[in-house]
Amino acid sequence: MIRISVDLNSPLPAYQQIIQSLKIEILSGRLKNGDRLPPIRELAKLLKLNPNTVAKAYYTLENEGFVEGRPGSGNWVNVRAPGLNGLRRSMLDGETRAYLDRAFSLGANLDDVRNSVQRIAAHE
């Protein structure tokens, strides 16, 4: 059961949304080396996407070293990228940047943010 979703109202292009979702699947361990990605046609039908869009996402992931395409048999997870840690760090930075933007827009400063993170982490 793969959690891939595409938000029509997002200005982020659909193929990048697919890439993003699949990277999260890989980082979280829900997709592992040797797992098969959904066939292009099936994913396109599920998400109501142009098959070319799905193909483009898979092709990009292949170039970035996360996926291996085998002609005639589909696309498989095969992480050759040196370290998922780098990817994890850059995606976390992106999330933090977005969060900080929202926190600062509430009038909070960095100390408020730090306190809030610690307080909530301590309770969960």
Added chain:
Amino acid sequence: MSDNILEIRNLTVRFRKRAAVDAVTVAFRRGEAVVIAGPNGAGKSTFLRCLAGAIVPDRGRVLYRQGLSRKNIGFLSDRLSLYEGWTLEEAWMFHRREFGIAEPARPTFQGIDLAPRRRIKNLSVGERTLFHLSLLMAQKPAVLLIDEVLHALDPYLRERFLEAVIEAMDEFQTAVIMVNHVFQETAQLPERVMIMDRGRFGLDESREDLERKVKKAAVAGEWPAEIPVLFETLSDLRKERYVYPFREEWAGKSGLDFKDVALGEIVKAFIGGAYVQKRAR
């Protein structure tokens, strides 16, 4: 070699004195999905009917390439050109003969049941559209022309409809050309966006380029004269201007905060812009 499947040259269709399609030259490629939007009465449906061969143009030509013929062009509009009294079985037999389709079994749809003995006049609007699409699919269409049928489908049938179109694109490399305004309906299918106004295409861009070239910014103080405004929102409560074509160099120095815009909003801005121009004339 060119991948064009349809080439349109200098196409003009007149209704009395008015040109509904005005000297249009454009080409469509195999397997691409295109959406044509534009204000009402812009000539979109007339253009589509020309491609289907249902209207003979006053000037210009529609050239079929790569073995394309009337037999593998599917044209879908809200007018289903079949006899109301026919059963679905009879309509299928007629369609099969008309288009020389080899398969004997009537095509069906996953998820909906259209019994062969039902009559066309007894189908709901949505069922008619899906039945019609199933007939077109049996033609293994190289081109599908879809004239504003999506808005009449309920959400369930719309999903079945889109799935069938996606399947055709993947299996037959079908070029899909659809007239539609509401992008919630076409989902993410179109890769190319055309906007028609007064019989001409004022815009023809890949979706990706378009999303890069249109930005919006809130109006605050003096607006720099070199930044072209496509459309300005009508509310005084929130004054935003849509910019096209956008240049990256404006992002830093103009003091404006440019935001990305989703496709539906982009098209709304273009159509809104067309109405503003109309008022100004």
